[in-house]
Amino acid sequence: MKKSYFLIHAGLLEISWPPEISESILWEQLSWKHRLEEMMGGKIEQIRLGFHTLSISFKHPVMIREWDDVFEQLLLTEPDISFPESNCWKIPVCYDPEMGCDLSFVAEAHRLSESEVVTLHTSPTYLLHFYGFLPGFMYLGGLDQKLHTSRKKSPDRLIKAGSVAIGGKQTGIYPGESPGGWHVIGRSPVGFFNVNNIPPVVPQVGDKIMFNSISSAEFFELEKERDNYKWIND
């Protein structure tokens, strides 16, 4: 895979892979991140991931010659084959139309029944590429093409915490209340972000995620334990 980098300024640069959502790009991003921390750890303020990007902000400006040496080294890095041994988390979701206010819209848009949408959404094993947008918001790869749905033209003012939604080629969960332009098809009773925990999230980048359909009775039962939810790892 072709890699290049773009220097924004001496304290911020971005490495990019071909523009696609792919598991092999993620494994390479993670092994590069690991190598970068080994080689330049003390100089790095922060590394951020996108689907096909990895950006590095430095505590102090870096010399371009030093960086070029590091980049040469990275190009020689072999992806770590042990990464795919990650966790697979089962996340309960209630697809009751009352929780998923846009479920019928998504079904109609694709000429599917609501239960077919649920089956298509609960079948794949998703891959957690990175956290972004809001604290605890997972960017997942693996949404079935039959469910790709353009984002709303104007965002909803309030989406409830735990809402499971589809936006374009992606699916995700709103960890807290927020405005949002994705189509909400269900809701999870799980707490996805807790500042009192270290780390504040449970699934880590590179982990797998599966959605598990539950009834509204089960939803309300689990919701009581929102912040003490016992995550199920397969």
Added chain:
Amino acid sequence: MIKEPAYLKFIKPGFLTSVQDGGRKAMAGYGIPYSGAMDQLSYNKANQLLLNPKEAACLEMSLIGPEVEFESATQVVVTGALCKVYHNRLEVPMGKILNVKSGDSIKIGAFIKGQWCYMGVRGGIESAKILDSRSWYQGITPQTKIKKYDRLVYLSDEITFEPQHAHVRIDTAWFETNEIGVYAGPEWDLFAEKHQSALFSQLFTVSEIQNRMGIQLLETFENQMEEILTAPVYPGTVQLTPSGKIIILMRDAQVTGGYPRILNVTEEDLNILSQKKPYQKIKFRMISNP
């Protein structure tokens, strides 16, 4: 002298008063923004004048200032946007170290130039430090802005030292320039060449659509660029939306975004930009990398 925890109490909350510091710099991996003072230069200055630790938290205030009552003795200083400062109803200069006694009040009055100002308290404000920072941000800290009668903790300190430059004139000329230095962003090359030059020849207007997350400019651009796969963004990232609007991300910006990132405002000029009120003009100036 033992430092005692004391409260500062808000008689009037102000329009948008919050606790801010240098921000959370290592938490983007969980989707957590930097946050921190909008005008980092003025925030740092408040701490420097008080000989505070660099990362001490200050009060950030905007447009309508608060009125604060101090429970016991300390020293405070006000920096940033040019505004009226009153110590026990007596007007005092900005940038002056004010020796505050038990029961004293400090009031921030009209904002004359700029829109963000900072009140440093000796030793810093001791609100909860969460994930390595005291900066208030929704979903991270219990609160995002001050309400009437809220109280914040500081450490009282009777030793009223007199720094050599007890009164530093607060100069606002630095943020009155309309030139904003920018670097090319990752999607700059995809931005049609004719637009590239137009971006630097015209004046842009800061719109009313602005908050701690970002500032939208009034003018629109004809845009043929598609959205990108979600990628990292930072305070200072300049995005171009599908409808041709330009958004400059500020301190509370989300950590990733899907709009093309055409430019990146320099760290220094992000402070200048934060002080621009709606309908003020700005002009981009490209800074080339070596």
